[in-house]
Amino acid sequence: MKKLVVLGGGESGVGTAILGKKEGFDVFVSDKGVITEKYKEVLRNFEIEWEEQKHTEAKVLEADVVMKSPGIPDTVALVKRLREREIPVISEIEFAANHTSAMFIGITGSNGKTTTTMLTHHILKQGGLNVNMAGNIGDSFAKQVAENDAPYYVLELSSFQLDGIKDFVPHIAILTNITPDHLDRYDYKFENYIASKFRIVMNQNEDDYFIYDADDEVITQYIKKNPIRSRLLPFSLTKKIENGAYLEDNNIKIIIDNNEIIMPTTDLSLKGNHNVKNAMAAATVSQLLKIRKTTIRECLENFHGVEHRLESVLKINNVQYINDSKATNVNATFYALDAMKSATVWIVGGVDKGNDYTELFPLVNEKVKAIICLGVDNSKIINAFGNCVDNIVETQSMKEAVNMAYKIAERNESVLLSPACASFDLFKNYEERGRQFKEAVREL
Template identity: 65%
Template sequence: MKKIVVLGSGESGVGTAMLAKKKEYSVFVSDKGTIADKYKKVLLHNDIVFEEGKHTEGKIFDADVVMKSPGIPDKVALIQELLKRNIPIVSEIEFASKYTDAMLVGITGSNGKTTTTMLTNHILTAEGLNVGMAGNIGDSFALQVANETYDKYVLELSSFQLDGIVDFAPHIAVITNISPDHLDRYDYKYENYINSKFRITKNQTAEDFLIYDADDEAIENWLKNNKVKAQLLPFSLEKSFDKGAYIEDDNIIINTNSNLFTMSIAALALQGKHNTKNAMASAMIAKLLGVRNNTLRESLEDFDSVEHRLEPVLKINGVQYINDSKATNVNAAYYALESVRTPIVWIVGGTDKGNDYTSLLPLVREKVKAIICLGLDNSKIIETFGNVVDFMIETAGAEEAVKVAYKVSEKGDTVLLAPACASFDLFENYEDRGRQFKDAVRQL
């Protein structure tokens, strides 16, 4: 019996443990922290051996294969020792993909990947296709492979998940965009992070497709200097193509296989330049998979937006409160600031991942009247924007930040939570941060 050790007991870890058990592996789950009750129940119910609060090296080094949760960096001593001993380390995505014949769509990017994944799933489901949505979203891919029989999967993939792939090969890969993010995990080298994103196409063949943003400098430069086997399908707001997606007279034009689809940008449910690009990527996937034009058009018109992504919460005394807790990097915060048309009270800050805020300066000068810091260390934010806005204050929680925002905002303003940072200093994750913000707004 092959032995698998699962490091980390979150969604991907427990999903992998369940699938491995089904495939008759001997399974051991090890978590240095505490295992959440809901996951502990699943492990106990399925008679899966686990430990928490420690890593027993003797048991871990006995593994034939190790599945490492995406949150664990490669630099950790335990991982380095596993590599030294030549024990294979894979991601959940890699492990699960070996046990399904389903057609895979993989979507990555610094921003927009959740929206593009959910929109694609919405379109394919509306067409009546038997499709599962997994990866960085919902139930883990491994758990769905263990329990479901989908023909197709739409997978939202982070760079951390892609770092652990060996043979994983999506039929359709999407790179929505690339901007500096998670540089603390990539030795503060942007090129390492870019290479990580392009791992999504490394096992693709000439039968497969890579959909990408042709306006993105990092993507374009990488493609100039590296060979890709997959067929390239670019999308752009500025250029036009024989094959790909582009804009003409305020219409989106999609041409994947001489089957033309056009639609007015004004009719899209999701507005804003970045959302037009998300719609282009999703529409190209849909056309490659034979979705009918009327289904595609209806789906793009009626899609509801994603929680914690430019989510309107309430309007109070003429002030609009917007939750964009998912803006965990500078580029996402840029989109958020760009999309708001009124004076902004900006709630920003958290765990800095090596951020450079200078690209936000023009927008902050033009639009932001007050900055409310929401992090334990706000020195870089204060240093960058201290001379640019009239009012700046540090707060220690969502409730305090919202109360201050209420005091300094006036009718016609927007209070925008767009942290540009991870949430782990004060919150469990970006969802927790977003929900606490929304709760605080509702209590005003």
């Protein structure tokens, strides 16, 4: 019996353990932290052996294959030891993909991947396909393969998940954009992070498709130097595309092998240029999979978006409150500010991941009337924007930040939470940060 060791007892780890057990592996789950009660219960029910608050090295090194959770860096001593012994260390994506014959639509990028994943899944489902959604979102991919496998999967893939693939190949791959993010995991080298994202196409061939943003310099430069075997279907807001998607007179046009679909951007339920791109990517997939054009149009008109991503919360005294807590990097906040149509009170701050704020200066000059800092250390934000905005306030809690915004914002203006930073200094994660924002707004 082959031995599967799972490092990390979270969603992806426990899902992999369930699938491993079903496929006849001898499974052992090891977590350096504490495994939550919910997951312990599952492991007990499936009679899977586990340990917490330690990795027993002797047991881990007995593995035939190791599934490593995406949160564990490759630089950890135990992972290095496994590699020295040539024991395969893979991600949940690689493991689960080996146990299903489904077709995969894989979506990665620094920003926009969650919206694009949910939108693609929404259209395919409404179009009548039996399709699951997994990866960096929702229930574990491996668990779904074990318990309710489907012929199609839309997978949101982080760079960490792609680092752990060997043979995984999506029939359709989407790369939404690449901007510097998570550089602390890539030796602070942007090129390492870029290469990681492009692993999504490494096993594709001429029968597969690669959908990408042709306006993204980083992507187009990489493609020039590194030929890609699959069929390229770019999308663009600025240039005309022969095979792919582009914008013409406020209409999205998608052309694949002379088959055309046209959709006015005014009908899109999600606002902002970045969402036009997300819609292009999702609609291109749907066109490839022969979803009816009317279904694609209806779905783009009625899709409500992702929680914590430019989410309209409430209008109070004619001031619109918007929750964009999912903006954990500068580029995501750029999109949010770009989508603002009125003077904005901007709530920003948290754990800085080596941010360079210069690209935000033009938008801040044009749209932001006051900045409310929400972080333990706000000095970098104050230094960056001191010359752009007269009114910069520091706060220590979400309630205080929202109350301050309420005092500053006037009729027909907006209050935008778009932190551009990670949340770990004051909150558990960006979801908790967004929920606290919504609660504080509702209490006004």
